Amino acid sequence: MTTSLASTIGPAVPEAVPMSFSGRGREFLKILIAGSLFQIPTFGFYRFWLITKMRRHLWSNTQVAGEAFEYAGTAKELLIGFFIALAVLTPLYLAYFILGLMLEEKHALASIPLVIVMYVLAHFGSYRARRYRATRTIFRGMRFWMTGKGWAYAGRAILWDLATILTLGLALPWASASLERYRMRHTFFGTLQGDFTGSGWTLFKRGVWVWALGIVLVVGLPVGFAAFLHKQGDPAGLWANLTPPFIILLAFLALWPIAMAIFARWQLEGIRFGEVTVSSQLRKRAFVGVFLKLIFSSLAFMICFGLGIALVGFIFKQQILPLLVEFNTVFTHDSELVRESMPGIATVVVVAALLYLVLLLGLGVIQRYFIGRGLWAVMVNSVSVANLPALDAAVAAGQPSGVLGEGLADALDFNVGL
Amino acid sequence: MADAAIFYDGLSARRRAVSIRITSSSLDVEEAGQWIASWPVGKVRRADAPEGVLRLVLQDEPGLARLDIFDGALQSAVQAACPRLHASNPKEKIGRIVLWSAAAAASIVLCVLFLVPVVAERMTPLVPASWEKRLGQAVDNQIRLIVGDKICSDPQGSAALASLTARLRSSNPAAEEIDIQVLDSRVPNAITLPGGKIYLFRALLEKAEAPDEIAGVLAHEMGHAHHRDSLRKLIQTGGSSYLFGLLFGDVTGSGALVFMSRMLVDNAYSRDAERAADAFAGQTMTDLGRSSAAMAHLLKRIEGNESKLPAFLSTHPVTDERLKVLERLVPREQGAPLLTNQEWRALKEICKTS
Ligand SMILES: [Zn+2]
Numbered sequence: 001m002t003t004s005l006a007s008t009i010g011p012a013v014p015e016a017v018p019m020s021f022s023g024r025g026r027e028f029l030k031i032l033i034a035g036s037l038f039q040i041p042t043f044g045f046y047r048f049w050l051i052t053k054m055r056r057h058l059w060s061n062t063q064v065a066g067e068a069f070e071y072a073g074t075a076k077e078l079l080i081g082f083f084i085a086l087a088v089l090t091p092l093y094l095a096y097f098i099l100g101l102m103l104e105e106k107h108a109l110a111s112i113p114l115v116i117v118m119y120v121l122a123h124f125g126s127y128r129a130r131r132y133r134a135t136r137t138i139f140r141g142m143r144f145w146m147t148g149k150g151w152a153y154a155g156r157a158i159l160w161d162l163a164t165i166l167t168l169g170l171a172l173p174w175a176s177a178s179l180e181r182y183r184m185r186h187t188f189f190g191t192l193q194g195d196f197t198g199s200g201w202t203l204f205k206r207g208v209w210v211w212a213l214g215i216v217l218v219v220g221l222p223v224g225f226a227a228f229l230h231k232q233g234d235p236a237g238l239w240a241n242l243t244p245p246f247i248i249l250l251a252f253l254a255l256w257p258i259a260m261a262i263f264a265r266w267q268l269e270g271i272r273f274g275e276v277t278v279s280s281q282l283r284k285r286a287f288v289g290v291f292l293k294l295i296f297s298s299l300a301f302m303i304c305f306g307l308g309i310a311l312v313g314f315i316f317k318q319q320i321l322p323l324l325v326e327f328n329t330v331f332t333h334d335s336e337l338v339r340e341s342m343p344g345i346a347t348v349v350v351v352a353a354l355l356y357l358v359l360l361l362g363l364g365v366i367q368r369y370f371i372g373r374g375l376w377a378v379m380v381n382s383v384s385v386a387n388l389p390a391l392d393a394a395v396a397a398g399q400p401s402g403v404l405g406e407g408l409a410d411a412l413d414f415n416v417g418l
Numbered sequence: 419m420a421d422a423a424i425f426y427d428g429l430s431a432r433r434r435a436v437s438i439r440i441t442s443s444s445l446d447v448e449e450a451g452q453w454i455a456s457w458p459v460g461k462v463r464r465a466d467a468p469e470g471v472l473r474l475v476l477q478d479e480p481g482l483a484r485l486d487i488f489d490g491a492l493q494s495a496v497q498a499a500c501p502r503l504h505a506s507n508p509k510e511k512i513g514r515i516v517l518w519s520a521a522a523a524a525s526i527v528l529c530v531l532f533l534v535p536v537v538a539e540r541m542t543p544l545v546p547a548s549w550e551k552r553l554g555q556a557v558d559n560q561i562r563l564i565v566g567d568k569i570c571s572d573p574q575g576s577a578a579l580a581s582l583t584a585r586l587r588s589s590n591p592a593a594e595e596i597d598i599q600v601l602d603s604r605v606p607n608a609i610t611l612p613g614g615k616i617y618l619f620r621a622l623l624e625k626a627e628a629p630d631e632i633a634g635v636l637a638h639e640m641g642h643a644h645h646r647d648s649l650r651k652l653i654q655t656g657g658s659s660y661l662f663g664l665l666f667g668d669v670t671g672s673g674a675l676v677f678m679s680r681m682l683v684d685n686a687y688s689r690d691a692e693r694a695a696d697a698f699a700g701q702t703m704t705d706l707g708r709s710s711a712a713m714a715h716l717l718k719r720i721e722g723n724e725s726k727l728p729a730f731l732s733t734h735p736v737t738d739e740r741l742k743v744l745e746r747l748v749p750r751e752q753g754a755p756l757l758t759n760q761e762w763r764a765l766k767e768i769c770k771t772s
Contacts, residue, residue: 022468038512042519049515060466067424067433067486068468086664093660140433141426141484190431394431396481 016279016384021377023061028373029365031057036361040354047410048078054372059137062380065388072143072400073136081132081407085125088404089411092117122412123154127183128405134187135400140391145398148186150405156182169211174200180267189273190394198270207262210255217251253295254288261287264379275390282382290378294370301362309355323348422489425449428481438485438492440499445474447485457485462500472496477505530658535688538654542646547613550649554613557652561611568602568769570620575600575768578761582629585756586637589705596640602769606720608635610642612649620769625720629757632765633706634699634713634744641698647691696740700747707753711745 035050052075059071096114131146138144160175177200184196225243265282272278313320326344425436425447436454439446445462447455457476467473467486472493474485487493497503583598598616606621616639618632626632642648687695700710718741757765 024469038515041516043523045519045522046515049510056466061468063468068466068471068473070466070473070484138482138484140431141428141482142431143482192431391431392433396429396431 015388016386017065017388019062019064019380019383019385021058021062021380023057023373023377025369025373028054028057029369032365032368036365039361040357045079048082049075051075051078054368055133058373058376062376064139064385067140070138071136072138073132077132077403078406078410081403081405082410083407084404085407085411088408089121118412120154120158121408123157124150125405125408125412127153128402129409130183130405131401132403132406135398139189142190142394142396143398143400144187144189146183146187146401148182153179153182168215170204172211173203173207176200176203176263176267177270180270184271188398189391190396190398192274192276192391192394195272196270197272198266203263203266206266207259210259210262214251214255217255218248221247221251253291257287257291258284260375264375265382268379268383273391274393275387277386279384279386280379280382281384282379286378286382287375290370290374293374294366297366297370298363301366302359305359305362422487422492423447424486424488425454426482426484426486427455428479428483436485438487438496440495442499445485445496445499455483459500460502462496462503463505464503474500474503477502526661526664530661534654534657534661537657538650541653542650545646545649545653550646551613553649553652554611554615557611557648558615561609561617566601566603570600570602570769572764572768572770574764575766575770578757578765579768581761582633582636582757582765585706586633586640586702589702590640590644596643598636600768608639610639610648612646612652614643616640616643622716622720623766623768626716626766627719628712629755629762629765630703630708630712631716633708633756634703634710635716637699637702638695638713640702641695642687642691644698645691645694647687647695650691651687692740693743696744700744704747704749706756707749707751708756709749710747711741714741714744 031050031053035046035053038046039050052071052073055071055073059069062069093114096117127148127150131148131150134144134146136143157179160171160178163171164175177196177198180198181196184194187194225247261282261284264287265280268278268280268282270278323344326341327348423436423438425434426432427434434449434454436447436449439448442459444456444458446453447457457474461477461479462474463477465473465475465484470488472487474487474496476483487496579598579600583596587596596614596616598618600623601617601619603619604621605619606625607619608617608622609619610616616636618636618639622635623632626635699713703710703712
């Protein structure tokens with residue numbers, strides 16, 4: 001272990017040290033599977049514990065020069081955040097509903113649908129959720145923390161979203177740069193202020209080809225295809241209806257990880273804390289690889305699931321068939337018959353609901369394993385940190401922040417990342 | 419002991435290589451031979467760290483001081499010296515989480531079963547008629563999306579329907595504004611929307627053999643409108659689906675479960691509401707001097723003919739009790755027919771043209 005003292009900083013050569021992720025996949029998978037199973041008897045409430053465990057695992061296995069981060073949030077905090085969000089949202093829903101009924105003009109509120117309210121809250125919540133996570137992140141015996149206002153951030157984000165939509169996505173790099181600057185400049189490690197140096201122009205140059213290709217595929221391809229089919233004299237055939245969406249889907253699947261990789265690398269490279277700088281060697285193919293694994297694992301899981309059910313059904317068909325016959329009485333609406341078949345119907349409904357849950361939870365596990373852990377590991381391992389000794393000058397500051405943002409994120413179902 | 423640990427004092431991010439002296443009561447942290455901290459062994463706890471690292475924290479300490487131990491031998495020595503090392507991560511009480519979740523679920527189910535109906539009952543009279551109309555409009559749009567948009571409006575049939583409506587209303591001058599229309603649908607059904615709009619579905623009209631049968635059904639629906647059953651049911655459905663939504667919050671794909679629960683809880687008006695609507699229909703028909711039992715006969719006839727129970731009957735089961743009640747209501751003197759033969763034929767054909 002090297003020791004470095006505060007007195008040795010100065011204009012020393014910026015020696016870059018790599019970051020690394022040391023978590024074992026099997027351990028994370030164990031957390032995911034147990035957590036997902038526990039969600040069944042807890043009606044999903046276990047999700048707060050699961051998310052906390054996932055974060056603890058990811059944080060504590062993320063190291064800079066052998067020093068690991070630590071996640072200090074608790075599941076109880078998330079649960080409380082959820083209740084607070086409910087306390088905020090329920091009156092909001094009610095007020096919105098009653099207002100809609102009260103107002104005389106039929107379309108008075110159609111201009112401000114509930115979706116827009118939720119959308120504003122989502123931006124607000126995402127900032128507050130980031131603040132929660134920052135203040136629960138501990139490194140070298142100090143916490144990260146954030147200033148800034150959730151509403152100010154939401155205002156900016158909304159204006160930038162508008163600009164992005166009006167320019168068909170061309171403004172996105174500058175929007176991202178501006179918002180990331182806001183987030184990072186309001187993020188502190190103790191007394192050390194963060195900053196973001198990535199520019200919209202850089203991101204634009206790196207990503208414009210993805211954007212152009214996307215536009216060509218989404219707009220050009222269906223049009224071209226339709227023209228082609230028109231020439232063939234079969235403009236309304238099945239192929240004409242099915243092929244373009246299919247190609248768009250494939251193109252999207254291929255371009256999405258690439259776009260994400262470009263974005264993630266740009267985002268990582270812009271991070272600064274005082275003199276400390278970050279660089280990243282993130283490769284696009286690493287992200288593509290993770291996504292391919294995700295897709296193939298999901299497909300394999302679904303096939304195995306289907307085969308498993310078919311096999312069990314085949315072996316126990318003597319027992320299952322009468323149940324299904326009983327279940328079918330539901331469709332006759334014959335109340336007498338239905339009452340007699342109730343045990344069979346109940347069994348079928350419960351088993352089907354459980355199977356459905358298992359399928360969903362299984363897919364959720366796979367998704368979290370690759371997107372949650374896989375991308376995280378790829379990103380962490382791509383990063384090098386220079387001027388690390390500059391951290392020594394930082395002095396502890398900041399307090400843990402409230403948990404409303406996480407609650408909103410959970411209640412409104414928007415993704416704030418891990 | 420050699421420098422085998424890194425100490426962060428929680429005040430600055432400075433990394434301090436330290437050695438640790440373990441005594442019976444505390445871990446003494448020394449940097450280059452200088453004492454800097456003593457941690458009582460009873461208060462030392464373990465924190466998350468990657469494999470191979472033992473990260474210690476001091477319980478009840480406001481700061482975030484951390485002591486990372488890398489040396490294996492030192493780790494075992496510390497583990498042996500600190501009796502309550504793992505107390506900061508008490509075994510997660512999964513049983514308790516399950517219990518509380520079950521309690522939350524049970525309270526939501528109880529709310530849906532007992533509280534929501536009471537609230538809906540209390541709120542219904544408080545809703546102004548204009549709100550109810552607007553709600554009805556929204557429901558109307560939904561219904562037309564599901565059932566189809568075609569309103570039957572053959573002029574002669576419409577005239578017959580209007581005259582039937584007027585006759586039915588004449589016996590209840592207090593009854594609110596009623597708007598009855600025939601919807602071109604193959605499902606034999608009749609529904610009442612909040613705000614008093616009644617849709618008679620074509621298939622039910624076709625199955626009827628006499629004006630009194632249709633008049634009875636319409637009078638029954640007018641009863642629902644008069645008692646604002648539709649509004650009450652809407653409040654109830656809205657409340658219970660919101661509560662169930664809370665419960666299944668994040669288990670993805672919860673939509674199906676929510677929907678199922680809704681179907682189970684809200685698939686019909688309550689028995690009491692049906693009885694009241696029957697009573698209203700009976701009163702209306704008796705006042706007009708017509709038979710209340712005709713409606714029951716229509717329903718009975720449909721029930722007998724079909725293997726599948728039509729929608730109207732699944733929400734309006736023809737129980738013997740209902741039949742008996744309706745048949746008991748015999749008018750003291752026979753009133754004039756509600757429609758002439760010609761009008762009745764026109765009404766039956768209301769969907770033919772246009
Ligand atoms: Zn009814």
